[in-house]
Amino acid sequence: MANNKYQFFIFLxxxxxxxxxxxxxxxxxxxxxxxxxxxxxxxxVKTTEISSCLQVDPSTTSKTLNELANAGYLNHVPYRGVDLTELGKAYAEFLVRRHRILSLLFTHYGLSTEEACTEVSRFEAFVSRDAVNKICSSMGHPLIGVCGEISHEKCFHEEHYH
Amino acid sequence: MANNKYQFFIFLxxxxxxxxxxxxxxxxxxxxxxxxxxxxxxxxVKTTEISSCLQVDPSTTSKTLNELANAGYLNHVPYRGVDLTELGKAYAEFLVRRHRILSLLFTHYGLSTEEACTEVSRFEAFVSRDAVNKICSSMGHPLIGVCGEISHEKCFHEEHYH
DNA sequence: TGATAATTTGGGATTACACCAAATTATTCT
DNA sequence: AGAATAATTTGGTGTAATCCCAAATTATCA
Incomplete structure (x- = not known):
């Protein structure tokens, strides 16, 4: 999606x-x-740790980390490791919330926790933040997700926009 | 996903x-x-019709049609057009059902018909048939979807497997 | 039949993702 | 400290999914 060396975000x-x-x-x-x-x-976090968890070659991880750093999500000290920038933190918080909301949703429709998690992992990247916010609102901002607690700290609801 | 020139299906x-x-x-x-x-x-269906609807160059359509034909979903008579094989029909029926079930689901969580449809179109390809069947069962096999009627004709439910 | 429209082919690009081998840097051990 | 070892990065490649353009081919229509 973002091959661009830089990604710009507008801050509100x-x-x-x-x-x-x-x-x-x-x-x-x-x-x-x-x-x-x-x-x-x-x-x-170190490259090797990520590689072994995501089951990819370290060189693949290294390159991806570099891209995420260029896009502003990570600080990358070569040979040392990465950590999240402020943007990265805010964004990752959304990612986790999205994963959990969607997984929780699916468990309400006959899928087990594991099934929901696996299923959602396959498509979550294509679900917009707007949709997640609407679903989240509609579910009453649940606190307990199937894969951990759901944080609403930096969760924007439509009300805030208008 | 399927670059293989042929795709094999086991029939039950x-x-x-x-x-x-x-x-x-x-x-x-x-x-x-x-x-x-x-x-x-x-x-x-003719190439041009598909091209203009999906907003791609006819050459792109032509190539994709050829791939779908090689995979067994379409009959393709060059320069004449395509139509669905039996496999293609059965598969497309699932695709439409999946789209409708998921769209319907999302409209129950604060998304409008159009929003749900757009959202689902983005990720539906990554939702498994098993998940769709479970969601469908859980919703009581609804007949009215947001983008048209939902067919359950060739819908497999888990009961049938065992 | 000859012009025009539709379709296909051939060539090329891009993005996302992956691996291997070789080079580089860090760490550890003696 | 200095060498061996481990971790990381780089450079080179490959594949799958998309896309477009230009040229060739086939169909259609007047």
Whole structure:
């Protein structure tokens, strides 16, 4: 999706904080995996760790990490590791929330936790932030997701836009 | 997904009919669009018609049609047009059902018909047939979808497998 | 039949993703 | 410290899914 060396986000200042504006469709499926993984690890993450978890060659990881850094989601110190930028954190928070909301949704329709999780992992990258926000609202901003707690901290609801 | 020149399906004989076994993940997003379009047009469809609807160059359509024919979904008479094979019909029926079930689902969570349709179009290719069947069962096999009637004719439910 | 329209072919590009081999840098151990 | 080892990055490649353009082919219509 974003091969561009740089990606620009417009930030919206609100309640004393800056929120990036995004559609939720900025990252390719695999990049979503990387960012979610790094987010959940917290702190600095090494290439090897990511490689073995995502089951790809370290060289693949290295290149992807570099792309995510160029797009502004990560700080990358070569040979040392990566960690999330502020944008990366905000974005990853959305990614995790999206994954959990969608997984929770699917468990309400006869899928087991694992099935829902697997299924959602396959397509989540293509579900917009607007849709996620609407679903989230409609479900009453649930706190318990099937793959962990759902954070609504930086969750924008439509009300805020207008 | 399927670059293989040929795709093989195992057919399950049941109730005097043959049902192909498939995961629902056989076709790439764009191929799903092509098949759904051809299905909904019914009969023989010409390259130009598809091109203008899917907004792509006729040469792109021509090539994709050829791939779908090689994979067994279409009969393609060069310079004349395409129509669905039996496999193509059965598969397209699933594709349309999947689209409608998922769209209907999303309209229950605060998305308008158009929003749901757009959203689902983006990711439907990655939702498995098993998941669709479970969701469908769980919703009580609804007949009215947001983008038309939902057919359950060749809809396999888990009960049938065991 | 000859012009025009539709279709296909051949060539080429891009993006996303992956691997291998070789080079580079960090770490560890003696 | 200095060498061996491990981790990481780079460079080179490959595939699948899309797309477009230009040229060739086939159909259609007047």
């Amino acid at each position: 200042y609100m309640n004393g904080q800056n929120y990036p504006e995004f559609t939720g469709l900025e990252l390719s499926p695999r990049k979503v995996d990387y960012l979610k993984f790094i987010f959940e690890k917290r702190g600095t | 004989y049941m109730n005097g009919q043959n049902y192909p076994e498939f995961t629902g993940l056989e076709l790439s997003p764009r191929k799903v669009d092509y098949l759904k379009f051809i299905f909904e047009k019914r009969g023989t």
